[in-house]
Amino acid sequence: MSQHDTPAASAADRRGFMTKLLAIMCGGLATLPPLVAGLWMFLDPLRRRGAAATFLPVTDLASVPDDGIPRQFAVVSDRIDAWTGFAAEPIGAVYLRREKGSDTVQALSATCPHAGCFVEIESQERCFRCPCHNSKFMLDGGMVAPSPSPRAMDGLECQVAKNGEIAVKWQNFYTGIADKVARP
Amino acid sequence: MKPQHQHDQKQMPPRPVGRSGMLGQLADFLDDRTGYRAVMHEALYERVPGGARWRYVWGSALVFAFMTQVITGLVLWASYSASAQTAWESVYYIQHEMTGGWLLRGIHHVMAQALVVLLALHLMQVVIDGAYRAPREVNFWLGLVLMMLVLGMALTGYLLPWDQKGYWATRVATNLAGLVPLVGPSLQQVVVGGPDYGHHTLTRFFAIHAGFLPVTLVLMLVVHLSLFRKHGLCAKQPIVRPDAMFWPDQVLKDAVAMLAVMAVVLGVILMPALRAMLEGRPIVPGELGAELGAPADPSLPYAAARPEWYFLFLFQFLKVFEGFGASGEFFGAIVVPGLVMGVMFLMPILGRWQLGHRFNVAFTFALLAGIGLLTAMATNEDYAALWADRGAFADVEKLLEETENDKAKIAAHFGNDAAKIAAFEARVKKLDRIRHSQSFLDAVALAKADAARSIELAGRPERIPPAGMMELVRNDALSQGPKLFAQHCASCHAHVDPGAPEAQAVLAKASAANLHGFGTAAWMRGLLDPKQVAGPAYFGNTAHKEDDMVNFVQNDLTDAATWKPDDIEAVIVAMAAEAGLAAAGTPPAVIEKGRGLVADGERCGSCHRFTPNETAHGSAPDLTGWGSREWLVGLIVDPTHERFYGDSNDRMPSFGKAEEAAAPILTRRQIEMIADWLRGDWYRPTGHAH
Numbered sequence: 010m011s012q013h014d015t016p017a018a019s020a021a022d023r024r025g026f027m028t029k030l031l032a033i034m035c036g037g038l039a040t041l042p043p044l045v046a047g048l049w050m051f052l053d054p055l056r057r058r059g060a061a062a063t064f065l066p067v068t069d070l071a072s073v074p075d076d077g078i079p080r081q082f083a084v085v086s087d088r089i090d091a092w093t094g095f096a097a098e099p100i101g102a103v104y105l106r107r108e109k110g111s112d113t114v115q116a117l118s119a120t121c122p123h124a125g126c127f128v129e130i131e132s133q134e135r136c137f138r139c140p141c142h143n144s145k146f147m148l149d150g151g152m153v154a155p156s157p158s159p160r161a162m163d164g165l166e167c168q169v170a171k172n173g174e175i176a177v178k179w180q181n182f183y184t185g186i187a188d189k190v191a192r193p
Numbered sequence: 194m195k196p197q198h199q200h201d202q203k204q205m206p207p208r209p210v211g212r213s214g215m216l217g218q219l220a221d222f223l224d225d226r227t228g229y230r231a232v233m234h235e236a237l238y239e240r241v242p243g244g245a246r247w248r249y250v251w252g253s254a255l256v257f258a259f260m261t262q263v264i265t266g267l268v269l270w271a272s273y274s275a276s277a278q279t280a281w282e283s284v285y286y287i288q289h290e291m292t293g294g295w296l297l298r299g300i301h302h303v304m305a306q307a308l309v310v311l312l313a314l315h316l317m318q319v320v321i322d323g324a325y326r327a328p329r330e331v332n333f334w335l336g337l338v339l340m341m342l343v344l345g346m347a348l349t350g351y352l353l354p355w356d357q358k359g360y361w362a363t364r365v366a367t368n369l370a371g372l373v374p375l376v377g378p379s380l381q382q383v384v385v386g387g388p389d390y391g392h393h394t395l396t397r398f399f400a401i402h403a404g405f406l407p408v409t410l411v412l413m414l415v416v417h418l419s420l421f422r423k424h425g426l427c428a429k430q431p432i433v434r435p436d437a438m439f440w441p442d443q444v445l446k447d448a449v450a451m452l453a454v455m456a457v458v459l460g461v462i463l464m465p466a467l468r469a470m471l472e473g474r475p476i477v478p479g480e481l482g483a484e485l486g487a488p489a490d491p492s493l494p495y496a497a498a499r500p501e502w503y504f505l506f507l508f509q510f511l512k513v514f515e516g517f518g519a520s521g522e523f524f525g526a527i528v529v530p531g532l533v534m535g536v537m538f539l540m541p542i543l544g545r546w547q548l549g550h551r552f553n554v555a556f557t558f559a560l561l562a563g564i565g566l567l568t569a570m571a572t573n574e575d576y577a578a579l580w581a582d583r584g585a586f587a588d589v590e591k592l593l594e595e596t597e598n599d600k601a602k603i604a605a606h607f608g609n610d611a612a613k614i615a616a617f618e619a620r621v622k623k624l625d626r627i628r629h630s631q632s633f634l635d636a637v638a639l640a641k642a643d644a645a646r647s648i649e650l651a652g653r654p655e656r657i658p659p660a661g662m663m664e665l666v667r668n669d670a671l672s673q674g675p676k677l678f679a680q681h682c683a684s685c686h687a688h689v690d691p692g693a694p695e696a697q698a699v700l701a702k703a704s705a706a707n708l709h710g711f712g713t714a715a716w717m718r719g720l721l722d723p724k725q726v727a728g729p730a731y732f733g734n735t736a737h738k739e740d741d742m743v744n745f746v747q748n749d750l751t752d753a754a755t756w757k758p759d760d761i762e763a764v765i766v767a768m769a770a771e772a773g774l775a776a777a778g779t780p781p782a783v784i785e786k787g788r789g790l791v792a793d794g795e796r797c798g799s800c801h802r803f804t805p806n807e808t809a810h811g812s813a814p815d816l817t818g819w820g821s822r823e824w825l826v827g828l829i830v831d832p833t834h835e836r837f838y839g840d841s842n843d844r845m846p847s848f849g850k851a852e853e854a855a856a857p858i859l860t861r862r863q864i865e866m867i868a869d870w871l872r873g874d875w876y877r878p879t880g881h882a883h
């Protein structure tokens with residue numbers, strides 16, 4: 010845009026440039042606070058961490074028959090949702106299963122490793138089936154290929170106390186990947 | 194109109210043409226498909242007759258302020274939850290726990306006020322410049338509608354935190370809407386979302402605040418701006434300087450104005466932080482920016498209720514019509530503002546004549562002056578006590594008390610001298626004003642304390658119960674205890690620190706024991722003091738003032754042969770330990786010794802049962818667990834129980850005992866809160882909860 014070659018014209022150009030620069034700077038500076046504050050607050054969720062994985066009492070040995078068929082139990086825990094504190098609320102579900110004559114209990118998360126739907130037990134077919142995209146799993150949680158799910162059902166650590174009380178280490182895992190990775 | 198000869202100095206810059214380079218090619222590609230350059234050119238190269246001026250910045254500043262509200266409002270929206278059980282809670286969370294929440298909410302809150310101020314300035318500038326004249330009438334009207342939309346957003350936004358302040362202000366505003374003839378009650382019910390205030394009041398106000406009004410406003414703003422472009426800027430006459438382009442000359446001035454507005458807004462938010470820093474106090478971000486009061490409670494009086502400052506004039510104006518009933522309020526709240534708006538809508542028509550224009554300018558200034566005056570009056574009424582010297586009215590207060598405000602007695606005092614009586618009455622009026630202001634200030638202080646307590650409670654590690662904050666506040670001994678005590682106990686019992694200057698006056702009025710520090714060693718020490726036991730702080734004003742206990746303290750305890758000072762001290766400490774309020778580090782041996790003395794059948798135990806002694810109930814209160822929560826609750830529930838005073842109970846009602854068909858005076862929980870408060874047993878945050 011420098012068709013003007015005279016010194017006066019170029020001085021005017023320079024002034025014009027300075028004006029433009031200043032205008033943009035002032036305008037930008039003025040808009041910055043709401044944008045920064047907005048982004049700052051909008052990203053607050055990144056700062057939040059879920060409750061640490063802990064063993065939660067679920068049921069007792071007598072409630073899990075040793076027939077190899079998984080049974081569904083609610084996991085109950087205190088829960089904090091932003092500002093609300095819930096006391097002893099069902100926060101999820103697990104499947105517990107016991108082989109004939111065994112005292113060890115296998116615990117499986119009911120969350121589908123594919124995309125997080127609630128896996129159901131199919132008593133007739135003697136398997137697990139996810140209602141969302143039809144992933145199938147064996148009763149011990151193993152994969153039934155071909156499957157939309159990239160991995161077997163997620164096992165959870167499980168403790169059986171002397172008095173028969175069963176506690177499960179409640180954890181969530183990232184879905185959609187082949188490896189079982191716990192969420193922080 | 195425009196002196197064309199001055200325009201040739203600055204030419205319309207040529208339209209930019211294609212450029213080279215990657216970016217240039219991309220720009221060319223986009224321009225080919227969208228024609229954005231022409232649009233930008235059109236937008237930026239608007240001619241500003243007579244050059245850029247500071248007086249043209251108000252419109253841009255308003256658009257900027259509004260855009261700020263849109264940005265901050267959207268982010269607030271992402272964290273706000275509109276229901277009676279979550280509105281306060283979510284705003285608390287935004288303000289006190291989310292990163293930057295205080296800043297964002299602060300900007301939204303203060304910018305809303307800046308918006309109102311800028312509106313007034315913009316309107317003034319338009320009227321003074323006569324910018325409403327043909328062909329700009331429609332745009333002026335649009336501007337007035339935009340103003341009402343902004344005020345509507347301010348009004349509806351005030352309720353959303355669902356705190357006491359917003360709740361009561363909204364009740365007033367919606368009740369005023371109910372005064373509109375014919376449709377009023379229905380209108381009110383529609384706005385409130387039902388016959389009562391609750392979930393739907395919030396969902397509706399939120400939808401109006403963040404949906405209906407802003408969408409309408411944006412549509413109107415688009416028309417307002419395009420009409421503004423169509424007619425061009427209404428230049429200040431006469432034009433003496435050369436024309437300039439909107440970009441960059443006027444844009445620079447506009448941008449500086451925006452920056453100034455934002456600087457003021459940030460200044461208002463950060464000022465308290467600066468003050469705290471200078472005074473060496475810690476800065477608590479949650480306390481900066483917008484206030485959050487205690488959660489809305491329809492059962493709690495709220496004398497600090499005031500609208501936002503820019504509506505204060507209306508509030509004050511309504512007082513003029515006090516005493517005229519609903520028709521007066523209707524006149525003040527609807528007719529007069531309606532007429533004012535009517536005149537403003539007529540301005541473009543009136544402005545066709547020079548005289549009309551002068552009238553418009555005068556009217557605008559008169560209006561603003563009136564608003565300023567009313568605001569000042571309202572402020573003065575509320576805050577007069579801050580600068581008035583109440584001490585100067587001590588004689589008036591004394592005389593009023595002596596004469597019990599009896600006209601005849603006052604007249605007699607002044608020897609029926611009419612002039613003196615009139616002068617006195619004038620001073621009484623002044624005193625009344627100070628008193629009113631003082632009670633407002635007290636209410637504000639109480640509101641502040643309640644708000645701070647609510648926020649403290651909300652930060653408990655257990656968090657807020659699902660039923661909402663109200664449940665916590667209503668069950669909080671610290672905030673409810675004093676209120677319940679004032680309502681049910683204070684007509685007989687004092688609750689005053691014996692060391693306080695007003696203690697003697699308060700105690701003189703009481704007809705039962707002073708319960709300040711009940712259960713502590715200090716309280717017990719007073720009871721066992723021969724000089725105090727029959728005084729007003731203990732049994733002095735009760736039916737027990739000549740009973741065995743007074744006798745015992747005054748005669749037996751003073752016998753140093755049986756009661757050594759160490760023994761008495763041991764009893765005192767043992768009783769405080771019984772209440773669970775013994776000072777930390779009290780030697781257990783002393784407590785044990787005291788317990789033995791109390792149980793001793795030759796000493797306290799001769800009248801009082803105190804486990805393990807087996808003294809029969811009936812002669813004196815059972816001291817087992819004396820002053821503990823359980824003991825105190827039991828006493829308040831039923832002092833006539835044989836465990837306490839039995840038949841010799843002196844006037845104290847059985848607060849927790851159902852009388853025949855009637856429910857007890859107080860619920861169990863209320864009694865517990867009184868007991869907890871008396872015992873100083875309430876939630877205290879340990880460090881910072883988060």
Ligand code: FES
Nearest residue numbers: 121123124139142
């Ligand atoms: S979520 Fe279970 S199969 Fe997709």
